Amino acid sequence: MTSIHIPFTREQVISLKVGDAVEISGVIFTGRDAVHKYLHDGGDLPPGVNLKDGIIYHCGPVVMQDEKGGWKVTAAGPTTSTREEPYQGDIIRKFGLRGVIGKGGMGERTLSACKESGCVYLHAIGGAAQVLAECVKKVRNVYFLEKFGSPEAIWELEVEKFPAVVTMDAHGNSLHQEVFASSQAELARRL
Amino acid sequence: MEDLNVLQSSLVEIIRKTSAEIPEDVHQSILQALEHEKKGTIAEAAIKIIDQNIALAKRKSQPICQDTGSIIFYVDCPVGFDEVSFTETARESVKLATRKGFLRQNSVDSLSGKNDGTNVGPGSPTVHFHQHRESEIKVRLILKGGGCENVGAQYSLPNEKLKANRDLDGCRRVILDAVLQAQGKGCGPGILGVCIGGDRATGYEFSKQEFLRLIPDRNPVPELDALEQDVLKTANELGIGPMGFGGKTTLLGVKICAANRLPASFFVSVSYMCWAFRRQGAILSNGFEIQKWLY
Numbered sequence: 144m145t146s147i148h149i150p151f152t153r154e155q156v157i158s159l160k161v162g163d164a165v166e167i168s169g170v171i172f173t174g175r176d177a178v179h180k181y182l183h184d185g186g187d188l189p190p191g192v193n194l195k196d197g198i199i200y201h202c203g204p205v206v207m208q209d210e211k212g213g214w215k216v217t218a219a220g221p222t223t224s225t226r227e228e229p230y231q232g233d234i235i236r237k238f239g240l241r242g243v244i245g246k247g248g249m250g251e252r253t254l255s256a257c258k259e260s261g262c263v264y265l266h267a268i269g270g271a272a273q274v275l276a277e278c279v280k281k282v283r284n285v286y287f288l289e290k291f292g293s294p295e296a297i298w299e300l301e302v303e304k305f306p307a308v309v310t311m312d313a314h315g316n317s318l319h320q321e322v323f324a325s326s327q328a329e330l331a332r333r334l
Numbered sequence: 335m336e337d338l339n340v341l342q343s344s345l346v347e348i349i350r351k352t353s354a355e356i357p358e359d360v361h362q363s364i365l366q367a368l369e370h371e372k373k374g375t376i377a378e379a380a381i382k383i384i385d386q387n388i389a390l391a392k393r394k395s396q397p398i399c400q401d402t403g404s405i406i407f408y409v410d411c412p413v414g415f416d417e418v419s420f421t422e423t424a425r426e427s428v429k430l431a432t433r434k435g436f437l438r439q440n441s442v443d444s445l446s447g448k449n450d451g452t453n454v455g456p457g458s459p460t461v462h463f464h465q466h467r468e469s470e471i472k473v474r475l476i477l478k479g480g481g482c483e484n485v486g487a488q489y490s491l492p493n494e495k496l497k498a499n500r501d502l503d504g505c506r507r508v509i510l511d512a513v514l515q516a517q518g519k520g521c522g523p524g525i526l527g528v529c530i531g532g533d534r535a536t537g538y539e540f541s542k543q544e545f546l547r548l549i550p551d552r553n554p555v556p557e558l559d560a561l562e563q564d565v566l567k568t569a570n571e572l573g574i575g576p577m578g579f580g581g582k583t584t585l586l587g588v589k590i591c592a593a594n595r596l597p598a599s600f601f602v603s604v605s606y607m608c609w610a611f612r613r614q615g616a617i618l619s620n621g622f623e624i625q626k627w628l629y
Contacts (some may be wrong), residue, residue: 271399334510
């Protein structure tokens with residue numbers, strides 16, 4: 144088990160390889176469909192959101208507000224990442240992201256961007272919303288809540304020992320490509 | 335009106351239980367999958383987290399998955415049942431369950447992109463009524479997340495690329511193609527609901543109704559039973575595994591039905607349900623109190 148702390152350094156990114164289990168601690172930001180399209184269309188990050196040497200989490204959490212206006216994440220698993228494939232590579236390069244957390248893996252363009260600028264794809268367990276919500280220790284802020292709605296907003300989260308698996312590394316390896324190729328070959332033998 | 339208040343409480347409870355508690359049949363098959371996976375692999379670690387998550391969601395009475403999904407009610411009711419009042423109450427129950435955090439603010443206006451936070455709008459929730467000549471009121475609910483919905487697929491046979499003709503072998507080929515294309519993106523290990531035949535709309539509708547069946551049950555139609563067992567076994571030999579990490583469990587179950595088709599059409603509609611298989615239901619009394627849980 145490898146511990147990752149934010150800021151996530153290039154050296155540490157390079158040391159990771161496909162199949163490594165990691166635990167992430169520090170401040171991360173959620174961002175999914177609306178945010179990726181917005182940033183890709185040239186939108187600016189709101190003041191306070193810093194993705195450099197950071198991690199973006201493909202997640203639309205359930206967040207409840209208490210009477211004092213404080214937020215609490217009550218469910219926070221990953222959403223399917225492949226929808227961000229048209230945007231992710233450019234966003235990794237432009238903002239200096241070191242990690243992307245999601246589920247289901249991503250494609251060729253993201254893999255190239257990971258290799259080129261030093262970034263990894265970290266696969267969280269899809270559907271494990273409660274285990275992962277327990278790792279969210281604090282909601283520090285929220286951005287674009289009105290504009291995009293709660294699931295699509297950027298939530299600034301303090302996480303501790305958030306579990307994930309490296310499935311795309313900075314050396315051009317993708318577990319998703321490997322499993323697709325081997326399962327395709329196995330299926331061909333059974334048709 | 336008194337009765338409708340009771341109905342609202344019962345529906346909110348059905349929503350809560352569906353969102354927070356995995357049905358026993360599904361949990362058992364996940365535990366079997368855990369036993370099966372090779373020890374020390376990331377596939378095994380994934381199922382362990384899934385199992386912890388199931389326990390935690392139940393204990394905290396919070397959503398198993400943050401994507402609380404499309405809200406699909408199936409209501410079996412006597413002739414003369416007031417479907418209008420039921421639907422209105424279901425909509426109010428969904429709003430209340432959302433305020434309580436059993437459902438995420440999960441419904442977006444497709445034109446404006448706005449999410450009004452209520453989960454109520456055109457098509458949400460969906461209520462399917464089935465009248466029967468009995469007095470029983472049976473309400474079942476499926477919450478189906480978007481990740482698994484996105485990997486569903488509908489094939490029109492013949493499909494030359496997949497060498498799928500209009501026969502059971504052709505059906506097998508396209509169903510297994512859907513499994514291959516889905517990989518881990520639908521949060522596997524998953525469960526397939528399939529309809530052979532129908533039109534484009536009923537095909538998908540019937541495929542989803544297959545999720546109302548229990549995981550270990552067997553299809554009474556011999557040809558479909560054989561196809562279900564074959565697809566399950568073959569899919570689990572492909573090595574896609576939990577979350578697509580590689581491993582022994584790709585699917586937990588396969589459920590297939592057939593509907594009549596037009597001579598010109600031959601659709602095979604495949605719906606994929608994630609491991610977070612949220613399906614519950616209850617028999618309600620005539621005063622709408624929950625009498626008995628169904629799963």
